[in-house]
Amino acid sequence: MKKKVSVSGLALTLVLLSACTDSEETASAEDAGNAVDGIEAYIQDFQTEAEQLLNVEEDLQLDFEEDLANDSEGALLEGTGQVASNLSDREEILQSLDSIHSQINQELNTIGQAIEHVDAEELPNDIEEFSVGLSDYGAELSQFIDEYRHNLSTQSEYFETLSSEEADFADITDGIENVNDTHRAMNASWYELEDTLINMQEILANFEMPTPEEEGE
Amino acid sequence: MIKPWKLSAFVVAGFVATTLSISDVSAEEDAEETEQDVEETEEESEEADEETEEENEARLFAIPDAEEDLLTLPRLIPDRFTYDSGVDIEYPEDGVRGIFSTAHSAGGQKFTELVDFVDQTDLNAMVIDVKDDDGFITFETESEDERVQENSRDVITDVEGMMDTLEESQIYPIARVVVFKDTILGKQEPELSFTEGGNVWTNPGGSAFVNPFSEEVWEYNVEVARQAAEAGFKEIQFDYVRFPEGFGSRDDALNYTEGNYADSDMDRYEKRIAAVTDFVEYAREELREYGVKVSVDIFGVAAMYDEPNIGQSFAAISENVDVISSMPYPSHWGEGSLPGIRYPDLEPYNVMDYYSQVENEVLEELDNPPVSRPWLQDFTASYLPDGQWTSYDAPEIEAQIQALYDNNIYEFLLWNAGNNYTPGVDYKLGLDIDIAGAELMEDDEEMPEEGSEEESDEESDEEDSEDE
Numbered sequence: 001m002k003k004k005v006s007v008s009g010l011a012l013t014l015v016l017l018s019a020c021t022d023s024e025e026t027a028s029a030e031d032a033g034n035a036v037d038g039i040e041a042y043i044q045d046f047q048t049e050a051e052q053l054l055n056v057e058e059d060l061q062l063d064f065e066e067d068l069a070n071d072s073e074g075a076l077l078e079g080t081g082q083v084a085s086n087l088s089d090r091e092e093i094l095q096s097l098d099s100i101h102s103q104i105n106q107e108l109n110t111i112g113q114a115i116e117h118v119d120a121e122e123l124p125n126d127i128e129e130f131s132v133g134l135s136d137y138g139a140e141l142s143q144f145i146d147e148y149r150h151n152l153s154t155q156s157e158y159f160e161t162l163s164s165e166e167a168d169f170a171d172i173t174d175g176i177e178n179v180n181d182t183h184r185a186m187n188a189s190w191y192e193l194e195d196t197l198i199n200m201q202e203i204l205a206n207f208e209m210p211t212p213e214e215e216g217e
Numbered sequence: 218m219i220k221p222w223k224l225s226a227f228v229v230a231g232f233v234a235t236t237l238s239i240s241d242v243s244a245e246e247d248a249e250e251t252e253q254d255v256e257e258t259e260e261e262s263e264e265a266d267e268e269t270e271e272e273n274e275a276r277l278f279a280i281p282d283a284e285e286d287l288l289t290l291p292r293l294i295p296d297r298f299t300y301d302s303g304v305d306i307e308y309p310e311d312g313v314r315g316i317f318s319t320a321h322s323a324g325g326q327k328f329t330e331l332v333d334f335v336d337q338t339d340l341n342a343m344v345i346d347v348k349d350d351d352g353f354i355t356f357e358t359e360s361e362d363e364r365v366q367e368n369s370r371d372v373i374t375d376v377e378g379m380m381d382t383l384e385e386s387q388i389y390p391i392a393r394v395v396v397f398k399d400t401i402l403g404k405q406e407p408e409l410s411f412t413e414g415g416n417v418w419t420n421p422g423g424s425a426f427v428n429p430f431s432e433e434v435w436e437y438n439v440e441v442a443r444q445a446a447e448a449g450f451k452e453i454q455f456d457y458v459r460f461p462e463g464f465g466s467r468d469d470a471l472n473y474t475e476g477n478y479a480d481s482d483m484d485r486y487e488k489r490i491a492a493v494t495d496f497v498e499y500a501r502e503e504l505r506e507y508g509v510k511v512s513v514d515i516f517g518v519a520a521m522y523d524e525p526n527i528g529q530s531f532a533a534i535s536e537n538v539d540v541i542s543s544m545p546y547p548s549h550w551g552e553g554s555l556p557g558i559r560y561p562d563l564e565p566y567n568v569m570d571y572y573s574q575v576e577n578e579v580l581e582e583l584d585n586p587p588v589s590r591p592w593l594q595d596f597t598a599s600y601l602p603d604g605q606w607t608s609y610d611a612p613e614i615e616a617q618i619q620a621l622y623d624n625n626i627y628e629f630l631l632w633n634a635g636n637n638y639t640p641g642v643d644y645k646l647g648l649d650i651d652i653a654g655a656e657l658m659e660d661d662e663e664m665p666e667e668g669s670e671e672e673s674d675e676e677s678d679e680e681d682s683e684d685e
Binding site: 050069071169170171172173180197 | 286292300
């Protein structure tokens with residue numbers, strides 16, 4: 001099991017992180033330890049947000065039905081209905097995933113600085129391997145976000161089409177087919193994301209960062 | 218009476234029971250082996266379950282199945298997306314209360330009389346034959362389908378004018394399309410029908426049926442429905458959506474194809490039910506882009522049990538339509554066939570009350586129940602034995618309506634084959650009905666007595682037939 005640094009906690013991590021980003025030369029072994037904890041928390045956050053993405057996505061059909069039922073009130077025409085909220089909620093989640101991904105990168109950056117500047121004896125032997133492994137998987141998180149954004153964009157364009165007064169029945173059915181095709185293509189990306197997060201969690205679980213107390217003994 | 222298909226089941230069951238009793242020793246050995254097999258299968262199944270559970274535990278997300286659609290076509294599609302026939306008639310807010318009109322009535326002088334009748338009462342809809350009981354399409358369409366062109370007759374000579382009149386009075390137009398009873402098509406193309414000794418089979422009334430297993434027949438009827446929708450009808454009502462009556466007792470003697478159902482594992486009864494139900498589902502989907510509602514006429518008795526011989530399952534059909542119109546005419550029930558009712562024609566309230574309760578129970582079980590809109594008897598069944606029928610006048614019709622209202626059914630259609638409807642009927646019976654808001658208010662008017670069996674002084678001598 002990974003040993004935790006004595007100063008843990010997300011809030012403190014964030015404070016330390018912001019300090020790290022201010023100066024490239026301030027990364028210490030302790031900073032690296034905090035960054036490891038931070039990454040663990042961010043991966044959990046990423047998972048939670050991704051789950052939420054799936055949940056909101058699942059509501060789209062009901063939201064669509066509700067908007068069609070309230071079509072005379074302009075739900076689709078004016079983009080004021082449930083579908084618009086659903087799309088907007090998922091865009092917000094994507095922004096949140098973007099942000100989490102950036103924060104993971106920042107933490108990795110901190111670890112990179114520690115590798116560069118801290119005496120090698122103060123850091124675990126496998127920290128570089130740990131950092132590279134997480135970086136590779138971090139790139140996959142970014143790829144997932146891009147793919148989902150494309151998927152969401154297809155959906156937005158579809159509903160934009162339906163907001164036109166000229167839209168007809170074929171627009172509804174053809175568009176549904178297109179949305180479903182793009183959605184199905186996302187299926188593999190979801191499994192890849194799952195594997196990525198599981199692998200990142202495994203790397204974290206198998207990595208030990210010495211605590212400051214241990215260093216002093 | 219035991220139905221033939223039930224009889225077959227008894228015969229099979231009897232054979233199995235007999236076979237078991239004459240080979241006891243062998244049966245015991247078999248039983249031991251079977252027990253072992255069951256235990257092994259259970260163990261394997263448990264192991265598989267555990268593996269699945271472990272796999273699920275390892276998963277982070279409930280990822281939808283790769284083949285699962287994110288969106289499906291919603292049931293309700295706003296008018297702006299669907300075909301615009303230019304005929305602007307809304308679905309009656311307080312529910313449909315309609316009459317039947319033959320094409321000859323709708324295309325002739327009788328039409329004005331019927332429109333006036335509806336205008337002057339609380340009625341608001343008219344069911345008009347678009348494909349009649351012989352199989353003729355009753356107006357000239359613009360269809361490119363050769364069969365439709367060949368079988369169209371100019372009975373309703375001015376469809377546009379008819380629609381204008383209905384629009385002016387906001388009378389909700391329903392197109393009746395008789396589907397599988399089709400003498401014309403059957404005789405033109407025997408391969409689409411049932412043949413016996415090289416000839417197209419006809420029922421005792423001389424009518425031929427086309428084959429519900431034939432998808433060509435489905436497409437033909439849906440094309441007729443499309444033409445009706447383009448003409449301005451707001452609802453397509455399919456009638457005779459079934460195999461011929463008595464099909465179960467003669468199917469072995471008839472030649473016909475089972476089409477795409479031939480290789481199915483279903484038994485012959487299941488295949489019939491599947492074919493009829495699938496037609497309805499297909500028709501409804503094909504008509505979505507026209508924004509029309511789809512309804513089906515069905516035997517009243519089908520709500521009590523499936524009619525596998527003719528392929529009708531009330532529940533299965535109901536799942537695939539917007540409106541279900543059963544035909545529980547009091548005159549059509551046999552003596553003592555309904556509990557506590559000896560001569561059904563004499564007890565219109567009780568028949569309709571009993572039927573409505575049965576139907577409600579069936580519909581309550583469905584995920585998406587359709588609107589119930591039964592046909593009511595507005596004709597006198599004087600062909601029944603004396604003492605078993607009564608003249609149907611305003612009280613008998615109101616009794617049927619009252620029974621529907623008492624069972625929360627607020628739509629109905631009146632059947633009179635000659636289109637001569639009883640005057641002086643109170644169709645709303647003092648109820649203010651807001652179907653959309655589901656609010657029902659009783660006003661101060663006194664309700665007619667339940668179970669009216671009052672006979673009219675005027676005896677009708679007309680011999681009405683009904684659609685089925």
